Amino acid sequence: MSRPLDVAIVNGTVVDGTGAPRRRADVGITDGRVTVIGQTGLDIGPDTEVIDARDCWVTPGFIDVHTHYDAEVLVAPALSESLRHGVTTVVTGNCSLSAVYSDPVDVADLFSRVEALPRAAVIDALQSSADEWDGPQAWARAIDERHLGPNVASFLGHSDLRASTMGLGRSTESSQRPTRDEMSAMEGELEKALDAGFLGLSTMTNPWDKLDGDRYRSRSLPSTHATWREYRRLHKVLRRRDSILQSIPNLNTRYDMAFFLMTSSGLGRKPLKTSLLAAADPKSAPLLFAAFGPMAWVTNRLLRGRFRWQHLPTTFQVHADGIDLVVFEEFGAGRAA
Template sequence: MADTVIRNATIIDGTGAQRFTGDVTIEDGHISEVGSSSSAAAVEVDATGLVLAPGFVDVHTHDDGALLQHPDMAFKISQGCTSVVVGNCGFSAIPAVPGENTLDLSGVQANWSDLEGYRQNVESSGPALNAMMLVGHNTIRSLEMGNERRAPDDQELERMQQHVELAMEQGACGFSTGLVYRPGRWSDTDEILELAKIVAPFDGIYATHMRNENDHLLEAVDEALEIGTKAGVAVQISHHKAAGKRNWGKVEESLAKVDAAVAAGAEVTLDVYPYTAGSGPMVQYFDIDNPNPELAQAIQLASCPAFRHYEGRMLVDIAAELGITAPEAVRHVLTAPDGKKTICIQHVMDEGDIVSNLRHDRVMI
């Protein structure tokens, strides 16, 4: 007798085949049969009218800390995600300094220094899903160089390479960058290339939040593809978009660049979120001394420890209420105590570009 049979489900099996109605039999925690099952089972589930599919892999997350803080991962399991990739955008929970907060977006206190120690902590928490780790460039650069606005010297680069190599040896799936963020924005292509080369012998990937996603999107795509080709690694372009109204439509051109690279033998994939806004730490998107007025017009405050009553509001409305300009409101928020902890939403994308992305066979959500 089988453990479980799910009957009459609309099955989408993940192979690209057409959906079909059928049964799935589960024995000893494994799928033993897909199709029409005559097996008796201890548990039978009637899935008539429901879709049954393999668990989704969320390839772009910042769940490094959530795996420890919220191991039930209900916010992912409830959406059908059974695996996550962490360490994106150049920010990872490893390497870390024991006793200090990690340099990923969660900022949890670490009692580990490397991926092996992090893995042991995650396994102890008993997370409800699977996880893979990218080692983040911003994290290793911060550890070795702080926020220095310069290229690394030979010794600093070598130490960064050692961090990447150790992470790969311990099971990381690749190396990530966030080249719009500090301190990654102060690196040049050669620095990233020398680090990306380390993952090649491990068959790892290079995942990148590119250097630019607006006026210089196409040049940023060129850089990502160049790094992948010269390093001999697969490239994953993170949350592909063309930000800012004057750039809407450029995704067609950047996707054409990807198609050309693939035709020439490169391995390139992309991910996208299916909505017209992005989010992140507000301090990373603005020069406090000279805030971008166009971007300021598109900002909504999601989390604002300095001014909780601003949360959920557009920055332009806050500025009007205060009798100041939107750029002045940026400074008002970011220079307040805890202002740099503000998380903002940027309404900068076009629905048509999202459709273009989702229609492309190398783009995933």
């Protein structure tokens, strides 16, 4: 005799994520796992929680692969705005930004203007938790100990890593390069993050996003000042560890997209799993938009890479009430500020 279900979701329209047509079905869950999907015959016992999903869609939990919850998760770990939209896993540490190694003021200067967050609130959130971690292993433990809504995974941000190693000032001067010891230190700290379960490294080559604060205001993020030689040293660690590179190309010149495609290549070596964010509007950049598919096909099929675009496949509208908007930095006036 089978064990009654813990949870039964009945009368819903199931969209299972496989590409199959949506259908009316019931879903049974045991020990936190979906164990049956069918139209009749669920084993419902007296202690089974029954959820009537009539007029609702029943889907797998969505994975939001690009968030900047690094500060918010510390003070509002339920991340209820994501749960409301059916998201059950979020990924932080994108775009070279994380809060693992740098001190609270430096992290606030890295994040606040890029993400249109109140700088004082970011500093307060980080300072209230600053004694909880001194590296990636302790950071991961501090996150796990909170009452999380969704699951949380993270990249290590290159700007965070670079600023903590070189200092925020030197790391945002293009004339400055990490010393041999500093480069070795960054490789070692990346290894520690991967040991702690981080997904990989996020970098940034697009110069639009700027620092907040009074010390180095309007300088581009530290990661944008790195050379490809520095990137390659860190990519080598990721490749060896079978980890992931997340990045954004230079949207002024765009040609460095080719460098990322070649970076992912597996010709004569292990391919590097690469996720490249490029929100090309099919209306304003139709040729580039049309080239995305062929470029990925060439990289993955002919160059034996493991490359994915991270991009919205359709047009979208932006609703805002002024310059306190994340994408303001991406307008001409924002980039010039």
